[in-house]
Amino acid sequence: MKSARHEKIIELIQQHDIDTQEELAARLNSAGFKVTQATVSRDIRALKLTKVAGKDGKSRYAVLSGASVELGDKYTRVLHDALTSIDVGQNMIVIRTVPGMAMGVAAALDALNWKEILGSIAGDDTVMCVARDNEQAQSVAERLKGILKLC
Known part of the structure; x- marks a missing residue:
């Protein structure tokens, strides 16, 4: 269940500009994963997500681990x-x-x-x-x- 949830989190942050844990929790709940904000917070740490500046200047979650030589x-x-x-x-x-x-x-x-x-x-x-x-x-x-x- 946890690995499926982690995969969904990565999918969601790649498809949408998500900037809060609450928004991520709401999207996960809509996708059938019953989570709390505390669970999302732990998942963010486990996945080593961080906030980056989006194209519009707003911050959003992104996966930065496992990046290339860049x-x-x-x-x-x-x-x-x-x-x-x-x-x-x-x-x-x-x-x-x-x-x-x-x-x-x-x-x-x-x-x-x-x-x-x-x-x-x-x-x-x-x-x-x-x-x-x-x-x-x-x-x-x-x-x-x-x-x-x-x-």
Whole structure:
């Protein structure tokens, strides 16, 4: 049942611009899968879905895992399109994004596998990254600013 539901989720997000868990749950329920928002939330994590900017500027869910060799370019584009500011405090980097894009930025940072980043936590429009030390936090910030062409 779970794998069939996961397949349906992928199908739905590829066919429709779905931007909320509630909308995804409603579409799944209409398709015969009786789910709650909590189940959809777990499925989103399991499928490693993230939000990306759609053609109309609204965010939507997308599958970004299992991407081709263009993965770095795709994630770089997500970072470029979503980042609004970068601040460093000690070994922490606080990244501001356009609303709804913090999870996508955190997923992009995770996928880039920068050795300086120990981990990140995303809210709606803010990501907090933890680096190993102050110097590595500065290094990450400079790399991100390079992507934004702020340097």
